Amino acid sequence: MKAAKTLFYVTRHGQTEWNLVGRAQGHLNSPLTDLGKRQAAKLGERLKDKKIDAAYCSSTGRTLQTAQIVLGDRAIEIVQRDQLRELNFGDWEGMSWQDIEQANPEQLYNLWKDPANYQPVNGEKILELVERITCEFKRIAEKHKGETVFVAVHGGVVKALMYAYQHGELKQFWTSEPYAHSASLSILTYQDGQFSYDLLPDTAHLDL
Numbered sequence: 274m275k276a277a278k279t280l281f282y283v284t285r286h287g288q289t290e291w292n293l294v295g296r297a298q299g300h301l302n303s304p305l306t307d308l309g310k311r312q313a314a315k316l317g318e319r320l321k322d323k324k325i326d327a328a329y330c331s332s333t334g335r336t337l338q339t340a341q342i343v344l345g346d347r348a349i350e351i352v353q354r355d356q357l358r359e360l361n362f363g364d365w366e367g368m369s370w371q372d373i374e375q376a377n378p379e380q381l382y383n384l385w386k387d388p389a390n391y392q393p394v395n396g397e398k399i400l401e402l403v404e405r406i407t408c409e410f411k412r413i414a415e416k417h418k419g420e421t422v423f424v425a426v427h428g429g430v431v432k433a434l435m436y437a438y439q440h441g442e443l444k445q446f447w448t449s450e451p452y453a454h455s456a457s458l459s460i461l462t463y464q465d466g467q468f469s470y471d472l473l474p475d476t477a478h479l480d481l
Contacts, residue, residue, distance in 0.1 A: 277419035279463040281410070282320060285428050285474070286339040287312040288455045295370045299362035299396070302334040309335075312456035312479060313342035319458065319478040325349060326420035329413060331357035331427065339456070340425040349423075356409035359427035363396025388446045399433075399446055406433040414463035428453045431474060434461065438468045454479065 287309025291298050305313070320343065328344055330336035332353040340351045365373050373381050383391040388399040397405075413422060431453035432446055438461065441449050451457075453474045460472035 276465050279414040279417050279419070280421040281414070281459075281461040281463070282323070282325070282421070282423045283431065283434065283459040283461060284316055284339065284343065284423075284425050285431050285453050285455055285457055286335040286425060287342075289335050292455070297362045297365045297368055297370060297373065298333075298335075299359050299366040300333065301366045305335060305338050309339070309455060310342060313339045315478045316456045316458060317343040317345055320423070321345075324421050325423045327413075327417050328352065328423045328425075329354055329357060330425040331355070331359070331430075333358055333427075336425040336427065340423065343425065344423065354409060356405055357424070357426050357430060360399070360402045360429040361397035362393065364394040365396065385447050386444075388443050399443065402429060403433045403437055406430050407437045410434065410461075410468070411463070411466075414468075431457070431459060434459070434468075435470075435473065438470060439473075451475075 287305045289298065289303045289305055289309055291303035293306055325344070325347065328340055328349045328351045330340045330351055330353055332355045337351060337353060344351070380392060391399060435441060435449060436443070436446050451474050454476050456479060457474035457476050458472065458478070459470070459474050462469050462471055
């Protein structure tokens with residue numbers, strides 16, 4: 274007899290101020306732009322008639338802000354978890370990507386194009402992110418068997434899930450399709466210890 278399923282609605286936070294100006298965020302925070310708030314509201318409209326039993330986000334403000342807008346007046350506690358945070362960019366956090374390119378072009382290239390050889394300074398490797406995220410999603414899934422869970426996270430987290438459960442290649446960690454747009458919607462199912470995708474990051478509710 275199969276175990277009860279856990280259904281996940283997963284989104285990346287809406288556009289932030291630092292997304293707009295091209296600055297590395299990671300564990301640091303910047304607030305949603307007006308566009309980011311509208312993106313979250315449109316996702317909320319898409320999910321307004323869906324049953325949601327529990328909600329999680331990272332402990333970074335932009336995901337909490339996104340989750341609050343998406344869930345609206347639902348009487349659901351939003352649980353913040355450090356383990357759901359973005360890839361830790363270490364010494365790069367708060368820097369512009371342009372300055373990072375000038376300071377360390379080799380490792381910036383490795384981050385985006387050759388993740389196996391990416392060596393962060395006081396940060397986190399890609400596979401460390403994958404391990405952290407998959408362990409946390411499994412923990413949440415086991416806690417909420419038979420329920421539907423909304424999770425607001427980050428672009429790197431969405432890509433970590435795709436890499437882990439679509440059996441992707443590490444070299445294509447960031448470039449695999451589809452792109453994880455701000456406020457995109459992914460749907461995953463967890464059953465009998467296994468995750469599967471019902472919907473890869475989708476933007477039908479957004480004006481792209």
